Amino acid sequence: MEPAEGKKPRASNIEAVDMRYVTTMMEQLQQGYIKSVAATAGLAVEIVPVDVYGYDIRLIRPPSDPLDDESAVLAQLKCTTQIVPDQSREYFSYQFTKRQYFDHLVKPRRYPKAILIVMTAPPRQADWTEVTHDGLWTRRSCFWVSLEGAYADPSVKKPSVRIPIKNRVDAKSLSEILDKIDRSESLND
Template sequence: MVELIGTGGIGKPRANHIEAVDPSSVTDMMEQLQQGYLMSIAASAGCTMELVNKDKWGVDAQFVRPPRSPHEEEGLLFAQLKCTTQTVPDPSKGFFSYQFTKRQYFDHMVKYRKNLKAILIVMTAPRRQRDWTTVDHAGLRTARACYWAHLEGVTADPSVMRPTVRVPTGNLLDSDALTEIFDRIDRGESLDG
């Protein structure tokens, strides 16, 4: 189970720690980087990733796994996407901290869902935008990675405006992890732990 670790607060605006190609578009470019990464992972797992155009319920994307036979239904998983340059995960520590910028993003992830499950996906990226990807004859490499957390049931004091949670470094999101998440949902198993 992911736990709440910070008290947060009203906070102050974050300083721009990114060496951007164009500072006016860097947030959009972070979203595009993460979406490209996740679409590639989904394709490798035999799934699709579809963006949700209206973020009313804290859902930025949905993953769809096709049915395994004509008589089964497809699988569906909601995801809230976050990309940050504020941390470099250290796998030996077991987790890294992620602070939500708005309470409502946290609230959408922690609510109980009877049917469709939702995960938080946090991508970490280098502070220098030009270092986000490299290419050689072996292929395209994306610097850093995405990690996932299932936050259903996590609580925070209502006065905390920017809750901080621990994201397990063991929850590296790749095609095998995405397949396993769907398999656990299909079996009715918890996504915790």
């Protein structure tokens, strides 16, 4: 997939294999991470083919009883090479490139709920993964946050949000998110 004509990649700090495709590769990296973790949690991942509503994937957990409904959560995916979360702090900040991405996530939703997933990746593309005899290692991690009900002044064109370091995306956290949704609990707690 080629980038739009005349469109330059956003990240000038990236050492890419080919700068024309780096944002597409960042998206693939994040989707691969999420699909791997979701598989470990027993979830299916559906890629949303058209980005009309601001969501990239839907995570679905089958019901334990065939007569019950499945659980699902929508997610907007973002990947950045400019952030290295400091484990000694509670949060890191992420700035949206467009206001509309923020607005999709803050509106109250009955079902399905929605989360933001931000992946931090090394700026050198060759360092994104490492294959050893012990397995495939993905460098850095994904973190999630629910922004439902969050506020940013309407004049702010690129809102920043705080992503809790404790909200690392792993099989346990994805299961806990869907458990909260099943119990109609807030994802902000």
